[in-house]
Amino acid sequence: MLNIKVNTATSLLLMMVASQSAQAALNDVDPGPYLQVNGGFAAWYQDTHGRVLDLCLSKAISSRAPGAAGAPSYMCGLLPEPGFDTTQAVNFPTNFPGEAFWFTGDASIVDAASGIDLTYISALEAAFAAEEVVEGDQVSFARIRIRVDVPTAGTYIVTHPYGVEVFEVDVAGGRAINMTRDIGIGTPKTYNGALTGDVGPFLRSVNGPYSETNPDTGLVESFIGDPNLLEEVTGSPFNTNFIRIQGPGGIDLSTKLFAVTGKLSTVALATPALVERATYSRKNGDNGVVAQQDVFLQAPPPPASASFTDSSNLSLEMTEANTTGNWYGQSSTNPTLPATLSLTVDNQLAIPNSTATTVTTPLVDLVQIHSAEYSLANSMITITASSTDETTSPTLTVTSNGDTIGTLTGSGSIKSLSTNITPIPPAQIRVESEHGGSDLEEVIIQP
Template identity: 30%
Template sequence: MKRILGFLLTIFAVVSLAGLASAAVGPPGTNGPGLAEVGPVDATDGYPVWYRDKTGLRLEKCIAQADPLCPARGPLPDEAAPVSFPGNYPDEGFYSLTSGTMDTAGGGTALAAIALEQAFFNGPVADGDQVTFARLRLKITNARDGVDYKFTTPAGTKTVRTSKPGLVSDTEDIGIGGKGDFSGALGGRVGPFLTWDTYPTDPALKPDANGKNTYVGDGTTPHKITGSPYGSNIFRIEGPGINPSATADACPSVPGPVADCIETDLFTVQGKLATNSGVAAQRATYSRSSLGSGTVDVFASSEAGPQSILFSDASAGNAVFSPTALEGSGGTYFARIAFEGPQPPASVSVTNSSDVPASSKKIDVVDKVSGKATFNTDSGVLSVEAVSSDTAGARTLTAVGFGELASGSLASGRLPAPPASVTVRSDAKGEVVIPVEVTGSARAPIPVVAQAGADQAVTEGQKVDLDGSASSGPVSTYSWSSPPAVVLSDPNAVRPSFTAPAPGEYVFSLTVNGPGGPSTAIVKVTVTASAPAVANAGPNQLNAQRGAKVTLDGSGSNGAATYSWKQIVGPGDPTAALTGANSARPSFTFPLYKYPASAGALTFKLTVGSPDGSSSDAQVTVTAQADTVAVSSARYTASKREWRVDGTSSKQAGQTVTVHLGGLEGTVLGTAVVDATGSFSIRGSSTAVGRAGQTVSVESPLGGTATGFAVRVQ
């Protein structure tokens, strides 16, 4: 998405925070705590006429040309002209907008904004690009780095950590939906709609002729509110150093004095009650059995309650029928009319004349297609049968992806698998999606297949592991059979073991049971006479990398029945944790460097034992290849008490380097991440004061160090 729109400059002026960036867009969800329903799409601009919350309150989009109670919207190309789509239309607007702000310590500002917003997916006004979403935006400027702040808002609680130096910024946008489906926003944190606590009787909110308010807030004045589904009609932040007055209790709603806490119960609220209900034309289908006459069925929906819904012929030229009223209740409306003539009307207009101005939708009249689709698992054939409601005309029906139906039927060739549904279209524009019914035999489960592992060559007295884990299918049991000279640890285990007997060739059989079983496989184990142990720890490794996995290799040892690896720790050597220390090929992660640890090689000792009782030792060293680090400049600005040190590393791995004042044992001035070009830079204040004659040093976790670079004081 090129742009998800920020709040308007008029709102920025109220909250004193400009240029809020957008966060990642969340997915649509099921209905959230307070929104219940989205209304029909307005034919004039492509947005829903209204959204309704679970209390029954309906709000409409508030984007009038000049409405002091709806100040938040995008600018019009011509503010002196009426709103019109798309030529003179704002690039964003709101169904509901509630914002709270507070001052924080150190001259910072905090914001909580809860909005149900309309915008355009790519930014500029463009038909077909309409989207709506529910937004929760939280922000603190001049915050402490690397700490959590707990927000309590009318939309619930959320803990957010500083994302950039001095900044907490979190935006949750739920339900970026369009193309006629705006239901995704129902899953956000908006709702029930927040209102002034003096709604619905406050005279400032423009009561209508019946004395009922037409707005839920004036969009500008900070005011107490109501409507939180959690009973939290406040904006509170708890976190280190948030209170601008350390001695004042800034959270009076919390029992007892609370440190590091601020709150307010004043918000600006914008929202206008929906007056129109709108109308959705859901379906218009015709039926006929002769060319001279037929019927048209029209289905529509709107707000429940008394509505005046009618439909009329929208075809060019002479009308086929006169305007006709739809009947219904509970928001569902229907009418059937008769028509005469060689063709049904091409389209109809459905109008809600109860709205001011009247809402209207145009919809094409198409035939109704019905049918059945069946897939037979034995033959692999998909059969489709369909019929049009226009039995008077020679309608052509096509199963999308499979071809044209002949006399209402189609049979495919053999298919490896059926589709979940088939779409059948008529040349009269009707179509139906038909779920595929399945008949025929059920598929048998995957048969089990035994796998006893690769043949092995071992030494007398050595521990031997058999392995049947590669067996496939839903295996229920394992059963190993062995020669008389061998005693298995557990003949019914996946991986039994035994001690190699006298030299010879031994055959083991594995039988697995399950669907399609049993299945049997064999493995051969060749045992040779034991030989004196001769350890071989492998060649020395010279190019290991700190922080990376290193594998030792003693598999070249002779006569080895047992393996034991141990690190020989020298002065200052870091300790490496070996995995598989009693195997031929153990591994470890080479420790990162941290002064004053040794940057030298690590030494490991291998001891192997033979069944004849002999043992042998060998050693191997592993050396990490250090990066080369260098300082290119180091300066201290006395007036700002600010250090700045720049340098480079030969490894562009994103590692964090540490800069010290003086030697590597000196005060840490800061850390920095090496970027993709191999450069690093620290910049910031420190308790350490720079003086002439001082030097800086740098160390890398990959082992590189550089010392003695002179500091320039300015």
């Protein structure tokens, strides 16, 4: 599900009224030391699908679109600029680009009939804080940029691989929509801020990877796309591998064609694996206890494989939804507690130099708070909650800001607590089960 972000930035032409975008989908970054050969930048970033991209400084040339004499079509999209001569060796700081990239995924829509002219940029960028190539000024950030000329005022919706943006245009014309969202810029030479950006997993050409020879080293290098071509891509965390703009008067235009940059690294890293949930439920049935163990995992999509070992040491294969990297598995074993599950992910079919990953996680019950209300009239807080373990009825304890409020009681599946709290109500309460599960809830304040 897309996460909704609300922005209130207003300009003469545009007010963004809502935005939906991805959660962070980069997994790791080169921890250093940061070497001169990379301009003092992190050598690589890894996404949650396990792909590792180097800072793209290669002089390898596209064999599919080689360019014209004196204007080679580099696989890294290197462009000449003051202080950087692409005909000379890359060298920091004497001949180094002011902007370089670990990844780019760009697209455009130009439609004369409707008056739409859209430019879309997604990038993981290396730059300098003062826009000058200076040691100690290196920064990185994840960028989403959308610029659109629109024919009329009104509401426009732009769907892209990393989210959905909603714009309210007051005055139509050139760049009536002009959004740039850069996440990660912080202390120079600290590169983990971009991990929390909106870019990732990396888009990649459905026709790649491509191999080209670096003329400076003679080595064959691999790339996730060719920035000199427009191609269909895959990799969107929402399976929206396209750009679409919808607007007033029935405007509805889209494209699946992107120009993609990214040099695959030879660094061997473990396959990403993030356990999102490992819970059990059980209740008494007509023929005994009915139980299940539910496991949710974020990991690379197929051809990767994922499995988990349940509380009885039974190995079970997990299934993936729609190439977005969300896996699920279930066991019908009634667990003996405490229990620890083991999960294994292998992505070597897609990334041969990756290594399989095994992680462990405790198996806990699922706690649900049904209500949490505080009465200002009598200073009483009333809480109801339940656990998915209906057979052993685990103790459920209520806390707030680290302080214990009390224990829920009751004979049914839903337990309750009413107690006096003064002088002020808590903003939130947490209910914790002795079997490991917990839930957090905002307290509703009543007169």
